[in-house]
Amino acid sequence: MQDKPYFCPNCRSNRVKFSMISSFSQRFMKDALTGTVQEVTEPQQIQDTEPTIQCLVCSFTGNEMRFIKQAEREPRSVTPTDPSYS
Numbered sequence: 001m002q003d004k005p006y007f008c009p010n011c012r013s014n015r016v017k018f019s020m021i022s023s024f025s026q027r028f029m030k031d032a033l034t035g036t037v038q039e040v041t042e043p044q045q046i047q048d049t050e051p052t053i054q055c056l057v058c059s060f061t062g063n064e065m066r067f068i069k070q071a072e073r074e075p076r077s078v079t080p081t082d083p084s085y086s
């Protein structure tokens with residue numbers, strides 16, 4: 001995850017509440033005859049080069065870069081007169 005501002009490109013109202021969607025790999029052996037699962041290994045997180053981010057306002061899910069690019073296109077206003085500034 002990059003230490004950069006996000007801005008949801010879908011609802012365009014969220015810059016703060018996100019969830020990272022990650023994938024896990026879990027190996028197991030199956031019995032060829034009965035189909036019984038055997039020898040389950042510990043789940044291992046798959047390191048994606050670019051994490052998948054979900055907006056917790058509208059549930060839009062996309063690559064991290066889409067959120068970063070949107071934040072770069074529409075930077076947060078930092079003028080003190082902005083009433084939504086916090």
Ligand SMILES: [Zn+2]
Binds near residue numbers: 012014055058
């Ligand atoms: Zn959103």
